[in-house]
Amino acid sequence: MTLKKIIIAATLTLSLAAAAFAEEPAKATDAAASPAAVAAPAAQGAPVLAATAAQAPAPAAAATPAPAKKRVLKANKAITISMFAVIIGITLCVVIWAAKQTKTASDFYAAGGGITGTQNGWAIAGDYMSAASFLGISGLISLYGYDGFMYSVGWLVAYITVLLIVAEPCRNAGKYTLGDILSFRTSPKPVRAVAALSTVAVSTFYLTAQMVGAGKLMALLVGIPYKTSIIGVGILMVGYVVFGGMVATTWVQIIKAGMLMSGAFLLSVLVMAKAGFNPIGFFSSIVNSPDIQDHVSKLVLKDGIILNGIDAGQRFLEPGLFLKAPLDQISLGMALVLGTAGMPHILMRFFTVPTAQAARKSVIIAMFLIGTFYVLTTLLGFGSAIHLTPQGIISVDPGGNMATLMLAQEMGAEIAPIFGDLFLAFLCAVAFATILAVVSGLVLAASAAIAHDIYVNVIKDGHADQHEQVLAARITSLVVGAVGIIIGITAENQNVAVLVALAFAVAASGNLPVVVLSLFWRRFNTAGVVAGLVVGTVAAIGLTLVSPNLTYPKLVAAGAQKIVVAMEKKQAALPAGAVLDEKDLKALEKGRKDYEANKEGTSMVGLDKPLFALKNPGIVSIPLGFLAAILACFAFPSKRSEEMFDEVYVRQNTGIGMAKAVEH
Amino acid sequence: MAERKYDWAAIAKNPKFVELHHRKTTFLFGWWAFSLVYYFLLPIGAAYTPDLFRIKMIGVINFGYVFALSQFFVSWGLALYYAHVANKDFDRLTRELIDELHI
Numbered sequence: 001m002t003l004k005k006i007i008i009a010a011t012l013t014l015s016l017a018a019a020a021f022a023e024e025p026a027k028a029t030d031a032a033a034s035p036a037a038v039a040a041p042a043a044q045g046a047p048v049l050a051a052t053a054a055q056a057p058a059p060a061a062a063a064t065p066a067p068a069k070k071r072v073l074k075a076n077k078a079i080t081i082s083m084f085a086v087i088i089g090i091t092l093c094v095v096i097w098a099a100k101q102t103k104t105a106s107d108f109y110a111a112g113g114g115i116t117g118t119q120n121g122w123a124i125a126g127d128y129m130s131a132a133s134f135l136g137i138s139g140l141i142s143l144y145g146y147d148g149f150m151y152s153v154g155w156l157v158a159y160i161t162v163l164l165i166v167a168e169p170c171r172n173a174g175k176y177t178l179g180d181i182l183s184f185r186t187s188p189k190p191v192r193a194v195a196a197l198s199t200v201a202v203s204t205f206y207l208t209a210q211m212v213g214a215g216k217l218m219a220l221l222v223g224i225p226y227k228t229s230i231i232g233v234g235i236l237m238v239g240y241v242v243f244g245g246m247v248a249t250t251w252v253q254i255i256k257a258g259m260l261m262s263g264a265f266l267l268s269v270l271v272m273a274k275a276g277f278n279p280i281g282f283f284s285s286i287v288n289s290p291d292i293q294d295h296v297s298k299l300v301l302k303d304g305i306i307l308n309g310i311d312a313g314q315r316f317l318e319p320g321l322f323l324k325a326p327l328d329q330i331s332l333g334m335a336l337v338l339g340t341a342g343m344p345h346i347l348m349r350f351f352t353v354p355t356a357q358a359a360r361k362s363v364i365i366a367m368f369l370i371g372t373f374y375v376l377t378t379l380l381g382f383g384s385a386i387h388l389t390p391q392g393i394i395s396v397d398p399g400g401n402m403a404t405l406m407l408a409q410e411m412g413a414e415i416a417p418i419f420g421d422l423f424l425a426f427l428c429a430v431a432f433a434t435i436l437a438v439v440s441g442l443v444l445a446a447s448a449a450i451a452h453d454i455y456v457n458v459i460k461d462g463h464a465d466q467h468e469q470v471l472a473a474r475i476t477s478l479v480v481g482a483v484g485i486i487i488g489i490t491a492e493n494q495n496v497a498v499l500v501a502l503a504f505a506v507a508a509s510g511n512l513p514v515v516v517l518s519l520f521w522r523r524f525n526t527a528g529v530v531a532g533l534v535v536g537t538v539a540a541i542g543l544t545l546v547s548p549n550l551t552y553p554k555l556v557a558a559g560a561q562k563i564v565v566a567m568e569k570k571q572a573a574l575p576a577g578a579v580l581d582e583k584d585l586k587a588l589e590k591g592r593k594d595y596e597a598n599k600e601g602t603s604m605v606g607l608d609k610p611l612f613a614l615k616n617p618g619i620v621s622i623p624l625g626f627l628a629a630i631l632a633c634f635a636f637p638s639k640r641s642e643e644m645f646d647e648v649y650v651r652q653n654t655g656i657g658m659a660k661a662v663e664h
Numbered sequence: 665m666a667e668r669k670y671d672w673a674a675i676a677k678n679p680k681f682v683e684l685h686h687r688k689t690t691f692l693f694g695w696w697a698f699s700l701v702y703y704f705l706l707p708i709g710a711a712y713t714p715d716l717f718r719i720k721m722i723g724v725i726n727f728g729y730v731f732a733l734s735q736f737f738v739s740w741g742l743a744l745y746y747a748h749v750a751n752k753d754f755d756r757l758t759r760e761l762i763d764e765l766h767i
Contacts, residue, residue, distance in 0.1 A: 653684060
């Protein structure tokens with residue numbers, strides 16, 4: 001009883017505070033709303049879809065869209081808000097239903113192991129496909145063609161590692177968290193503490209990126225102010241997790257995956273119908289589109305290459321328009337294919353199914369859903385390029401993040417104008433549900449690490465009854481959610497693009513090596529876990545801090561200086577009395593200002609220029625994580641850990657020990 | 665509630681378990697390595713053999729596109745193949761082992 005009161009009181013306080021907080025900016029943007037509503041946030045839209053932007057040399061290339069192609073994207077507020085209300089209504093019913101069955105720690109963290117393989121497959125897909133993949137990748141394809149498609153491949157291939165290496169062993173050897181798997185034959189306290197820290201780090205990076213993305217997206221789509229969006233999303237996410245635990249989170253993810261797949265499928269059918277369901281004709285119309293040809297000509301001109309007409313159109317289907325640093329590409333690929341299997345919120349999903357067979361089935365279902373989605377994304381991306389033109393997409397958002405939504409409006413409106421509004425509103429609702437599903441999974445993973453690993457097992461030595469465990473889990477989720485909201489609000493103007501890549505890099509360099517070694521290597525022990533997690537995590541974060549991801553004022557100043565020199569030269573070359581045209585004068589002035597503002601500055605960690613040349617640390621930090629874990633085991637061998645390997649290995653392969661516990 | 669005690673070392677030496685272990689290790693790490701190599705051929709190929717990726721195969725559709733698309737089918741194929749082998753061999757061996765131990 002007291003538990004409920006505490007939580008209800010806390011939630012109420014949170015919402016009241018939130019409402020008060022939200023009041024002010026609501027007015028502010030209302031004034032600025034109407035015609036400017038779309039254009040204004042569009043300028044900051046680039047970092048919305050962090051994952052995709054992670055690789056982006058900031059498409060500042062947006063440059064000068066032909067005025068004739070200027071487009072606007074304005075969702076019908078009434079329809080969109082009602083769709084949001086329907087989603088909130090449905091999910092809240094799910095939460096009430098789930099809250100009734102959440103009584104033990106196992107219910108809260110793992111839905112009592114009662115999720116079926118098929119359900120879990122949909123939930124994994126729902127947990128994994130963030131707004132970045134939903135809007136960002138199709139946007140990348142619509143602006144850069146082939147490279148966007150190539151980028152999407154790693155997100156699916158990552159699941160081969162999950163399927164073959166971690167899913168079933170984790171189901172057999174684990175309970176609720178990463179700490180459970182790692183502490184099996186090691187000293188539980190230090191291992192759990194370090195595992196929890198790493199889980200919280202990964203979840204925080206990912207959560208911050210999602211929260212900031214959510215705020216910007218809502219502002220862009222329906223004109224809800226940034227703070228209000230974050231607080232609204234935050235309260236819903238806290239509500240789902242605190243009251244409904246894993247059961248509610250799972251069903252929110254399943255609902256979202258269903259909506260996402262149907263939206264993508266419907267839109268793809270409309271796009272392909274326009275091409276007469278002829279894929280060859282579809283691709284020919286890309287190559288033959290004069291707008292795409294013109295767009296590509298401008299893109300390659302920056303590299304000093306002249307391409308025109310059909311050759312430029314064909315170039316859109318070839319690699320290298322966007323991803324220009326192969327080593328960085330490979331490094332990101334490593335972080336993706338190894339990091340997914342080390343993501344705590346993904347690992348956690350395998351504890352919700354009763355058997356290894358169900359875990360296997362769920363990964364395979366998830367792979368078909370995720371893969372199908374990315375193949376459909378190609379159609380949506382290329383379809384947007386054909387029907388909306390890259391110039392039109394850039395005019396709404398330079399990062400291309402709005403391409404899918406614009407396409408939905410256009411395709412729907414061709415049937416009847418009201419369909420355009422409805423379809424756009426539906427996809428906005430999908431984006432909304434997507435954000436909710438992903439952030440809920442992250443909050444649950446972070447709270448499990450803090451409540452189950454740190455509180456119950458480190459502080460209370462595992463002596464806590466079910467009631468206390470669930471209470472601890474609920475309070476932790478509330479706190480994690482509240483912190484998430486605060487971070488989301490304070491990070492509004494931060495560059496969050498780097499955070500998703502960082503989350504994957506930490507998961508790949510810290511978590512994955514120790515999970516694999518503890519499941520498969522006899523000599524692995526406490527020293528190995530601690531060294532692997534610490535070195536992998538620190539290396540990934542450290543290398544990112546000295547990478548080109550950060551802003552280096554001196555480099556900005558040098559760039560500005562170049563513009564100033566060029567413009568001054570141009571001025572000097574002019575006949576006496578003549579002045580530069582307005583555009584050049586502005587550039588000169590801006591260059592001077594930028595130079596003055598940046599010439600003395602250093603990056604966040606006090607550097608003049610990056611020490612590490614790649615944006616993605618994986619290629620260095622992943623081997624470091626493995627190496628540290630292995631060397632530490634040789635330096636500090638543990639006989640007990642070696643003797644217990646038989647138990648871990650038999651358990652993870654056969655499920656003996658675990659299977660019986662579920663039956664009783 | 666006391667968990668049943670197992671002689672883990674003895675199970676680990678059981679011929680059935682040894683067979684399961686050998687088959688699984690070969691299969692899992694072998695195909696894992698294959699999938700990684702196949703995947704990294706994509707970014708490496710795109711960066712260092714652009715002429716190969718440019719070769720048109722069907723209409724304007726080029727080798728690069730077909731290769732990227734093939735990644736999806738190879739991943740799905742591998743997933744289904746693994747499910748087939750695991751359901752047929754690994755699960756059967758595990759069941760036989762558990763029956764033999766009378767657990």
